[in-house]
Amino acid sequence: MQVRIHSVAYPTEDMQRVSRAIESILGRIQLSHADDGEVVRLDGTLNQSGLLGGLRQAIHDRRIIDAVRSRLQRNRVENTSRLMFDKQAALQGRVRLLDDSIETPPLGSILLEFRAESETEFNSFMNWFVPPTEDGRVVMN
Secondary structure, X not given: OEEEEEEEEOOOOXXXXXXXXXXXXXXXXXXXXXXXXXXXXXXXXXXXXXXXXXXXXXXXXXXXXXXHHHHHHHOOEOOEEEEEEEHHHHHOOOOOEOXXXXXXXXXXXXEEEEXXXXXXXXXXXXXXXXXXXXXXXXOOO
């Protein structure tokens, strides 16, 4: 599973704070910075789903497994999907999932794009990251 991370720092924002927001939900990762004159684009890549353990735990602790699973399924195209998180909430150490079809927070978002090599790999990732639930409890297959 490969995970691509993308966010932007607007002229009114400190790029280091945006980097800290990303790291608050994903842990320490290497980000590249590209200034296009209007915004600074921050991009990174994770090549192991195990590095998503902190985000997975936050999703489980906040009890938003169903919402995240539903969003990943709705955004899925073949073996790729995406999630968006509120950048401002992340800077405060909180995980807030965005409904990318209707929400655009003032400071923008952190986009995670998940890409698997196969349907089997994608389904295995889903079952680890956001397993099926019943009555709010994870059900094991």
